[in-house]
Amino acid sequence: MNKLSIEELVEINDFYNSSTRVVITYATSNLVLLELYEDGVIEEFLLSKRDLIMVLRNFYVEDICDIVVSGVNGHFQVKVDKSIEHYPVQITIEDGHKYYCNLEELNYINKIINSMCQVFLDKV
Incomplete structure (x- = not known):
């Protein structure tokens, strides 16, 4: 998995805040699939658990x-x-x-x- 930059995480956090639906799937003990839905569009992101926690905390x-x-x-x-x-x-x-x-x-x-x-x- 490629490590996401802070700029990418800021963008993901922004997408998260504007999403109408969020699905979190734990792929491994430290890898999470984050699906963000907005206006019929699905954005998918692979995050570490730590990055997910930081996004959820805003x-x-x-x-x-x-x-x-x-x-x-x-x-x-x-x-x-x-x-x-x-x-x-x-x-x-x-x-x-x-x-x-x-x-x-x-x-x-x-x-x-x-x-x-x-x-x-x-x-x-």
Whole structure:
């Protein structure tokens, strides 16, 4: 199975949010078939269990937005515990809410924050 990029997972999460019907089939202990139905069209995705959990939690669409807004405002703390396999990063935002993700997701979040800050600086 090819590892999905964060951009692909964001897109899948967006499809999930707009779907009228969702079917989840566990293919193996760590592989899931996610079928999303919308307007008579079926989109199928093979995900790891972890990726499915993050999509169901709405991490890639809603949580990343919350983290980015907090990060742009400078109210963002990160702790990394590499001994934790699937969720080694703890992000705490200004209201005290904690989010858990992996290093690839953290890099994606930092990239968005940096690009938003650069756009702001370019306008000043």
